[in-house]
Every structure is written in structure tokens, then in C-alpha cells.
Amino acid sequence: MGTAFYSFARGLVATVFTPLYRVKVVGKENIPKEGGVLICSNHIHNFDPPIVGISCPRPIRFMAKEEIFRVPVFGKVIKNLNAFPVKRGMSDREALRTGLKVLKDGEVLGLFPEGTRSKTGKLGKGLAGAGFFALRTDAAVVPCAIVGEYKPFKQIKVFYGKPLKMDELRKNKVSAEETTDFIMNEISQLIEKNL
Template identity: 75%
Template sequence: MNLYTFAKGLTSLVFNPLYRVKVVGAENIPTSGSVLICSNHINNFDPIIVGISAPRPIHFMAKEELFRVPLLGQLVPKLNAFPVKRGMSDREALRKGLKVLKDDNVLGLFPEGTRSKDGKLGKGLAGAGFFATRSEAAVVPCAIIGPYKLFGQLKVVFGEPIDMNRLREQKASAEETTEVIMNSIKELLEKY
């Protein structure tokens, strides 16, 4: 058993009872091939919640500051995370993300780039559209519906993969593609 699988089991034991996590649509995540999961971002625990809710291991971009924290800095890479410099175009992080997808893995992103202060869906950054248009990945929208309240109920909804064919054929910009992805997340938030 690898560290990711062990950590997922352990965190499930903690988070599922604390937040009564209800998962909807996990079957929408393809069982093989590259997948890009794009979710809203309302809490620091979001990567953990999405990670324990998805049937496949997820690779997340994480703010580079986490990799400088003693002990945590050594642990985070072993949990499939890689650093991203926020607020600028980080070519190395983009390359790593594309490699994750090229290797038929799952890449998890929070297109807003930072947590929402008021819980409302913010504007998505172009990174999500970049990965969606530069790869053949299935793009799965995800909505985390809170609030994070002890013993309340937290819902994680995975939508059906977004049809990317038209956008890829039209060579849509990363910004246009991100907008389509954000609209899909918004629809999930409104529906559930």
C-alpha cells in the first residue's frame, strides 16, 4: 500500500464522520485515461475532501509555500502534490500538470486559484482552460457544497464530463474554456 492510499483511508476515517461527506456522481469520473477535475474552492480542506471522494488518486497543484513548511514540505509531494507559484505564470507547474495528464492520471484543480471568502463562486483563472485544451483529458466539473460545519453535511458533486470537442476544434482560448468549466461548476452548485 502506498502513502497516498494509506493517507486517503486515514483521512476518510476522520473527515467522513466529522463532516458527513455525501458524494454524488463519482461514477462520472472515468476509470481510466487522463482526467481533469475542476472544483470550486471554499476551504483549506477542499483538496482532502475531493481526494477522499474521488475513486482514483488525484494529483493537486499546491501553493509553493506549503513545500517550505518543515515536515509538511517532505510529506506533500508523497501525496501527489506539486508546487505552483501563485500570482504568476509558472511554466514548471504547467509542465508538471500536463505530464500528469499525459501519463493518464487525474489532475485536480481549483480554477479560482484561491479560496472564496464568501463561499460564492469566483472567476476562474486561465490555467484550467490551458490544461483542458492542451490535453485529451476528460474534464469533470466538481462542486463542494458546504458549509464546513462539524457534524453538518458536506456534499461533493462530480458532474458529467464536459464535451470538449467543440472547444478543442475551435481552438478556443484558455480563458473561454475556463469560462465553460466555471459555468458547469455553477450549474452543479445551483442544482444541488
């Protein structure tokens, strides 16, 4: 993991974004200090990944749509930030394998289960990938809610909920889709509680 570049980029983004969007983080202590962690967040803006990246105390590996990696310069930057591509609209086995490895290696995987940015700001339906990772690993599953508007000097708040209890779901062999619905419901409650 290119930790030196990640730390540099994180520091740079934090220096700009924290005062610009008056970023407030609540519940950081809910992210386990070690072991695999799956962070699942709502997606309201293109700046969500850097905001989650600077608010999480541990380095995050994001799964990002493949098209981004083709953007000149920017694609190279996010690759150096340890993001990895996923093809949208199909089951991308390579991306699933990479995600499982990240979690099994005790790292933090960042996901936006909706798969795309919400045009309305309302929480959409989550894709099965989040449930797949939650069921196939022992990673702690931490719901995350980003609340606010990305307008200069308006406040953006990031809320991390307590790790979700997944044992029952794993034991009862609940489907990946239903598990994602459970995760999305927790994100929805976090948003509603903090609006």
C-alpha cells in the same frame, strides 16, 4: 507515484472526515475509470483537497500553491502525496509542464481554478490554467462542486458532473480564458442545482 503512502493517508483522512462532516458523494460514476482526467472544483475551505481526495475513486495529483511546500512537515507530507507546486501570480512553465505530463500519462489532475480559497463561499473567476490543460490534452474534464459548511456533523456534499464536451472548443481554437469560463459555468450550475 507513492501509492502506498497515498492509500494510507487517504484511508486515515476518510476515517476522520467522513463521520465528522457526514461526507456525501454524488456522481462518482462520472469519473472515467482510466485515462487522463482533469477535476476542476470550487474552493471554499482548506479541507477541500482532502475532501476531493477521499471522494474520488482514483488517486489525484493536486497542483498546490508553492508557499504550502515551505511549511515544515506539512510541506513534506503533501509532496509525498504527489502534489506539485505552482507559483501564484505568474505563468509557471514548470507547473504547466508537470500538469500536462500528469494528464498525458493517464493520471488524474486536481485543480481549483479560482487559484485561492473563496472568502465569501461564492464562486470566483477561474484562472486560465484550467482551460490550458483542458485544451492541450485529451483528458476528460470533470466539474466538481463542494457544497456545505465545514462544521462538525454538518453535511459536506461533493458533486461530480458528467465529463464536459470539449471537442468543439478545441476545434474552434477557443482561448484558455474562455475555456476556463465555460468550466466555471458548469461548476456554478452544479452548485446552484444542489444548494
